[in-house]
Amino acid sequence: xxSIRERSxxxxxxxxxxxxxxxxxxxxxxxxxxxxxxxxxxxxxxVCLHLEAKTAYMCRVLKEAGAGVxxxxxxxxxxxxxxxxxxxxxxxxxxxxxxxxxxxxREHLEKAANFSPELLIDDGxxxxxxxxxxxxxxxxxxxxxSEETTTGLIRLRAMEKEGVLGFPVMAVNDALCKHLFDNRYxxxxxxxDGIMRAxxxxxxxxxxxxxxxxxxxxxxxxxxxxxxxxxIVCEVDPIKSLEAHMDGFEVMxxxxxxxxxxxxVTVTGCSKVLTREHFEAMKDQxxxxxxxxxxxxxxxxxxxxxxxxxxxxxxxxxxxxxxDGRRLYLLGEGRLVNLAxxxxxxxxxxxxxxALQVLALKYLLDNRGELANRVLPVPQDLDSEVAKxxxxxxxxxxxRLTDEQKAYLDSWEID
Ligand code: ADE
Numbered sequence: 001x002x003s004i005r006e007r008s009x010x011x012x013x014x015x016x017x018x019x020x021x022x023x024x025x026x027x028x029x030x031x032x033x034x035x036x037x038x039x040x041x042x043x044x045x046x047v048c049l050h051l052e053a054k055t056a057y058m059c060r061v062l063k064e065a066g067a068g069v070x071x072x073x074x075x076x077x078x079x080x081x082x083x084x085x086x087x088x089x090x091x092x093x094x095x096x097x098x099x100x101x102x103x104x105x106r107e108h109l110e111k112a113a114n115f116s117p118e119l120l121i122d123d124g125x126x127x128x129x130x131x132x133x134x135x136x137x138x139x140x141x142x143x144x145x146s147e148e149t150t151t152g153l154i155r156l157r158a159m160e161k162e163g164v165l166g167f168p169v170m171a172v173n174d175a176l177c178k179h180l181f182d183n184r185y186x187x188x189x190x191x192x193d194g195i196m197r198a199x200x201x202x203x204x205x206x207x208x209x210x211x212x213x214x215x216x217x218x219x220x221x222x223x224x225x226x227x228x229x230x231x232i233v234c235e236v237d238p239i240k241s242l243e244a245h246m247d248g249f250e251v252m253x254x255x256x257x258x259x260x261x262x263x264x265v266t267v268t269g270c271s272k273v274l275t276r277e278h279f280e281a282m283k284d285q286x287x288x289x290x291x292x293x294x295x296x297x298x299x300x301x302x303x304x305x306x307x308x309x310x311x312x313x314x315x316x317x318x319x320x321x322x323x324d325g326r327r328l329y330l331l332g333e334g335r336l337v338n339l340a341x342x343x344x345x346x347x348x349x350x351x352x353x354x355a356l357q358v359l360a361l362k363y364l365l366d367n368r369g370e371l372a373n374r375v376l377p378v379p380q381d382l383d384s385e386v387a388k389x390x391x392x393x394x395x396x397x398x399x400r401l402t403d404e405q406k407a408y409l410d411s412w413e414i415d
Contacts, residue, residue: 002088003111005081005097013086016053017060023347024054025393026355026386027061034065039362041066046117048109048127049148050078050339051096054350056087061358063092070115072108074123075293076100077332078339106130113138119361120145124293125152132159132166139166144364144371146170146357150183150214151269151293156375168371170360172353175378177386179215182353186345188219190338191265191291192227198316198331198341199287204228209261211254212268212292213240220265220291221249232257258282265337266290266297276302279320282328289331291338298334316341355386 021028034040045067049055055071063069071087073079073096084094093115095108109130118141122128128145131138144167147153153173159165172178192203208229210221217233221244224231233244234254245251254273258281266273269292279302290297303320304310310318310330316337320328332340344350359382364371391398401409 002092002094003097003108004084004088004094007085007088009082010085010089013053013056013080013082013084014089016080016083017057017086020053020347020350021057024057024351024354026351026389027058027358029389029393030355030358031061031064034061034358038064038066039365040119043119043365044068044070044115044117045361046112046115046120046127047071048074048112049121049123050074050344051084051087051094052078052080052339052344053083054344054347054354056083058350058354058357059087059092060090061354062361063090065358067119068115069093070095070112070117072096072112072127073100073105074126075335075339076102076105077335078344080343110134116141118143119364121148121357121361122146122152123148125149125155128152128159128169129155132164136166142167143368144168144170144361146172146360146364147375148178148353148357149173149293150179150216153375154269160373160375165373165375167373168364169375170364171375171377172356172360175356175383175386177352177383177390178356178378182345182349183215184219184222186219186349186353187216187267187291187338188223190342190345191216191220191267191289192223193343194316194337194339194341195263195265195287195289195331198289198314198337199329201287203263206230206262207232207260208263208265209234209254209257210249211235211264211266211273211297212270213237213244214267214269216291217267218247220267221247224263224265225249229263232260254278255281261286263287264289267292268297269293271296272299273297275299276306279303279306279322279328282326284326285329287329287331288334289337290334291336293336295334298330300330300334303328303330352386352390355389356383359386 051073070093079096095111208224213235233249235241258278307320313319
């Protein structure tokens with residue numbers, strides 16, 4: 001039995017799924033081949049992801065590949081109720097709704113765990129962490145899992161280091177066909193999509209402060225520049241800071257940038273990044289948003305303490321008034337703005353990420369019993385295969401090395 005908000009929204013959700021399917025050719029190719037070969041026949045798969053149309057389409061592919069599938073959201077504001085409803089209509093078990101409370105979110109995870117999965121896909125590590133803390137008896141049955149994000153991998157590596165990881169997990173985020181495209185171009189575009197949908201404000205001519213210069217931060221900064229903003233990057237890592245400088249951005253400490261920014265985007269994966277001292281220095285009507293996985297980067301408690309609370313002034317926009325009358329606008333309650341206020345990454349990008357997810361599960365299955373309980377890289381040939389399929393789908397041809405060139409690259413002796 002599923003637990004969703006509203007069954008009647010299914011036609012709208014199906015329409016969204018049909019649209020993305022036509023823009024996800026690699027996943028569509030897998031769907032066609034796995035429908036025939038049914039590699040997951042009889043298996044139970046739990047999926048804990050941002051439940052929007054691209055995710056739903058991937059879940060459909062898993063079902064067509066023979067699996068029983070349970071789906072839960074990986075963030076309270078990223079579930080789209082119409083999409084959840086469409087999946088239930090297609091016979092999947094779904095436990096998720098938009099704006100789930102903390103307790104409801106945990107209940108949904110609990111239901112996914114009670115499905116007794118043998119394989120799982122996680123985004124942020126909540127499901128894996130939940131099973132390891134509350135359902136330890138399930139660990140021996142689980143063939144393996146796969147993780148979508150940088151944040152999730154940080155948690156999983158902490159588990160591995162402590163020696164508590166109970167099954168192998170594929171680090172999909174670290175595959176090149178994932179982070180070079182999804183984290184950079186996906187987050188870059190969808191973050192601005194979310195900010196612009198939420199605010200309907202111009203970015204050109206504004207000062208944008210991007211905090212964190214990993215792959216996601218690079219994308220957010222690059223697209224801000226493309227929109228005509230002046231971009232400041234704040235970063236704690238010296239190498240990434242240097243990289244940001246040579247990429248042509250202004251680099252400075254956050255306290256200095258605080259008084260300059262019109263838009264702030266946190267994308268660090270860390271907690272308490274924008275705090276009271278920064279809020280106190282900000283301009284009237286500064287817009288604060290987060291594109292990192294958890295809502296811990298912008299210190300909401302400090303915002304409340306400074307202002308006494310917020311007033312919702314527009315969908316996804318809360319205004320916090322400082323004692324002197326300045327207003328700070330927080331988007332999407334400080335949750336990932338690209339999913340809270342928009343539809344997440346573009347379909348063509350999630351095509352590669354989700355093709356990798358499906359292939360990672362197949363790899364776990366094909367190597368069942370032979371993999372260590374560790375965080376494992378996606379094999380390079382699988383990563384390259386996804387790139388080849390994507391290029392083919394885009395009608396892009398590339399050159400090949402000649403035998404002579406291969407021999408040259410393999411040689412090392414001096415003439
Ligand atoms: N859609 C589904 N999962 C997503 C993710 N992790 N980031 C952005 N968009 C998504």
